[in-house]
Amino acid sequence: MFKIAIIGCGNMGLTYAKSFLQFNLVTRENLLLVARDKDHKQELDGMDIGVSVAGIGSQVADCGVIVIAVKPQDFHSVVDDLKSILLPHNVVLSVMAGITVETIQKALDHEIIIRAMPNTPAQLGMGVTAFTGSKNVNIHQVSIIDNLLSTTGRTIFLEDEQQLDAVTALSGSGPAYFFYIVKSMIEAGKEMGLEESVAAMLVKQTMLGSFHLMNQSPKKLDELISAVTSKGGTTEAALKTFNARKIDESLMKAIFAAQHRAMELSKSE
């Protein structure tokens, strides 16, 4: 079993650490958690997830896979130390949003880079991650990374790195869109006189049930909408308002704006 290093043990880094352990893809002794400083190292020691160290040292290069899970703006703080110890066979997996494979390759002077875009339901093993790799990444390395990423949910390999900008806009940011819609529905419930807890229960269970219905029914989305909508009824009144306000167009425009921002960030590194 190969060793894994995780540089940046915040939300995503710890999600991976716990998920890799949960599925026995690594042992605690073979999992190296790299903290920024001694205080954070002490915190990680208390969690008993793996072997923690403060700062990047030569132990990192003993790891077959090195995960970079720092914020994009902190990548520069990793570069010099990591570059100086990397060995040609190390597979570097970056989950940093908006930093391209080429930028990472150049910064680290390293060939084998895989870039992934996960989302926050990864914390529950219900995430979805799209990933891509540098040209020289081989099928063996892709499948090792696929096994690791799929401990947090579904995965998809994309040949074309540019598609990661659309992925970022759709599934990376997607949880926020969902919470935004849920929040508006709960607010509407409160305005109509329901207790917040009652409105929240009704909305959350409606979302959960509707998700399963969508997934298990052979019907298309338009048919599922029609099945709730009778002529002159309540749902029709709501849908007429959505259509009059072009809510579908607004949602699409918002997602395109997220894609555009992802493209800008990739270019401005």
Ligand SMILES: NC(=O)c1ccc[n+]([C@@H]2O[C@H](COP(=O)([O-])OP(=O)(O)OC[C@H]3O[C@@H](n4cnc5c(N)ncnc54)[C@H](OP(=O)(O)O)[C@@H]3O)[C@@H](O)[C@H]2O)c1
């Ligand atoms: N959260 C999401 O939905 C999501 C989705 C897709 C991708 N991502 C990507 O995942 C990455 C991590 O996001 P996050 O939400 O997990 O951030 P986070 O909770 O802030 O975690 C980042 C961690 O990296 C540590 N760090 C910074 N510089 C370091 C260094 N030089 N050496 C070691 N550790 C260092 C930070 O320590 P300090 O606290 O001491 O600074 C912090 O513990 C980001 O690049 C983000 O783009 C996140």
